[in-house]
Amino acid sequence: MTADYCNLTDTELFLLLKQDDVRAFDEMYERYFILLLNAAFKRLQSKEDALEIVQDLFVQLYFKRKKIETHNLGGYLHMMLRNKIIDRFREQLVRKKHIYRLQLQKPETSAEAPENNLDVKQLEQKIYTVIDRLPDKCREVFLLSRFDNLSHQAIAEQLNISVSTVEKHIVKALKIVRKHVGHFEVNALLFTWYLASN
Known part of the structure; x- marks a missing residue:
């Protein structure tokens, strides 16, 4: 990653990303990946689930980059993470309820x-x-x-x-x-x- 990209603000990086600048995306990944992974693991207590969710988050960010409007990239990424964690918990609960119903049968x-x-x-x-x-x-x-x-x-x-x-x-x-x-x-x-x- 070049020094120029490392010194850019989140807002500048995101504007470049919307212009299809892959290096801007790489810098965002380097800047937020570990932070988001640790936050996900703290809630999920599963390295595999945390890694899957964070990787999916960045994939979604890239493909929806032109539609996303935000002036706070860090806050937006954490909001995305929170929503994905909630979705994962709901999926787990649905599976548990299914297992319990099978137990009844x-x-x-x-x-x-x-x-x-x-x-x-x-x-x-x-x-x-x-x-x-x-x-x-x-x-x-x-x-x-x-x-x-x-x-x-x-x-x-x-x-x-x-x-x-x-x-x-x-x-x-x-x-x-x-x-x-x-x-x-x-x-x-x-x-x-x-x-x-x-």
Whole structure:
């Protein structure tokens, strides 16, 4: 990268990019790639997902360069990153919900299996059924908390809601699940899931 491009402002670089200057794009990539990658990894906790999202971001930036209007390139790139992270979380949640629904459709355990294992499977299915009937946002928070083991702060940042709202959703979800399944059974099974995921 030439010194001339290194000394250009973001605004100057973006104007050159809109004129199809590839070297301007290369300088933007050098200037923001690591910064965006670290920000993505902090939220996603996956190097592969973070790398994929940031690379896709720059591809999108290049192909839409003539349509984009911004006077703050850094802010615009971070906004793009935030939207892509939100989309990725939504995709993951859809996959999780699909898996949970498949769990509900599983045939009952064979009679040859140990009785206590059958009880656990039945309890799991019962809880899956109750979780699936929770209000959308309540279910989303509960799954992130109890199945992904995210902290209240992490959930709040991911869903763009307050920590107190996260806590209210979790309390509401637990109250509903325990009402339909039983206090001791829910606690025991949630603890089992926690151990299995760590």
